Amino acid sequence: MAPKKETSTNKVVAQNRRARFDFFLTETFEAGIALRGTEVKSLRDGKGNIQESYAEAKNGEVWLINAYIPEYQSKMPFGHEERRPRKLLLHKREISKMHDALNKKGFTLVPVKLYFNERGIAKLELAIAEGKKKADKRETVKERDWQRDKARILRDHG
Numbered sequence: 001m002a003p004k005k006e007t008s009t010n011k012v013v014a015q016n017r018r019a020r021f022d023f024f025l026t027e028t029f030e031a032g033i034a035l036r037g038t039e040v041k042s043l044r045d046g047k048g049n050i051q052e053s054y055a056e057a058k059n060g061e062v063w064l065i066n067a068y069i070p071e072y073q074s075k076m077p078f079g080h081e082e083r084r085p086r087k088l089l090l091h092k093r094e095i096s097k098m099h100d101a102l103n104k105k106g107f108t109l110v111p112v113k114l115y116f117n118e119r120g121i122a123k124l125e126l127a128i129a130e131g132k133k134k135a136d137k138r139e140t141v142k143e144r145d146w147q148r149d150k151a152r153i154l155r156d157h158g
Contacts (some may be wrong), residue, residue, distance in 0.1 A: 013122075014114040021140060023110055023129035031124045032089035033064065033114075033146070036080045038072040043122055045072070047113055055088060055109035055126055057099045062088040064111060064124065076129045088124060101128045 019025065035043070042048065053067040064086045069081040090098075101107045113125040132140070 010115050011116060012115045013043050013046060013114060014050045016050050016053075016110065016112055017074065018051065019110045019112050019127065021132075021137065023108070023127075023131055024136075025105075025110070025112070025127040025129050026101075027097075028112065028125055028127045029090065029094050031062070031094075031126050033122050033124050034087040034089060035069075035122055038078075038080050039069045040122060041072040041074075042069050043114070044116070050111045050114050050124075055098075055111060057102055057109070060092075060095060060107050062090055062095055062098060062109070062126075064088055067111065069149060088126065098128060103122075106130050 018043050047070050049068040053064060055061075055064050066083055067086060068083055069080070070082055082132055098109060102109065107128060107130050110127050110129040111124055112127050115123055115125070
């Protein structure tokens with residue numbers, strides 16, 4: 001039998017870095033994703049994008065919409081639809097909490113990170129988020145610039 005490959009724990013496939021800039025993330029959840037075989041292979045190659053995706057709760061289920069997972073590059077005659085809706089696997093109490101949050105004005109479900117856990121299972125970090133106003137975004141930029149300047153000053157003058 002061939003030896004098992006070493007896989008790094010929590011290998012991040014895709015991150016939505018704009019989510020932290022565009023939204024106030026109130027609560028995060030870890031969700032499994034119902035994927036097809038070629039989708040898993042493509043994600044293991046490090047391909048996938050969740051920048052423009054979002055999640056919605058309907059009929060007691062949560063779905064990941066508009067996530068891009070390209071077709072696996074092989075000689076297989078069949079593949080998968082790249083932007084198909086994918087079911088997220090969560091506990092009922094988590095789904096009801098998300099559904100309640102979505103009923104409030106200004107809240108949405110934003111995917112933050114797509115990764116493989118220690119056991120090699122694809123997971124999605126999902127957050128209940130509230131949209132930021134333009135002034136809030138400017139404040140975030142100011143805070144980030146100040147942190148960068150502070151680190152530079154401490155590094156230079158020690």
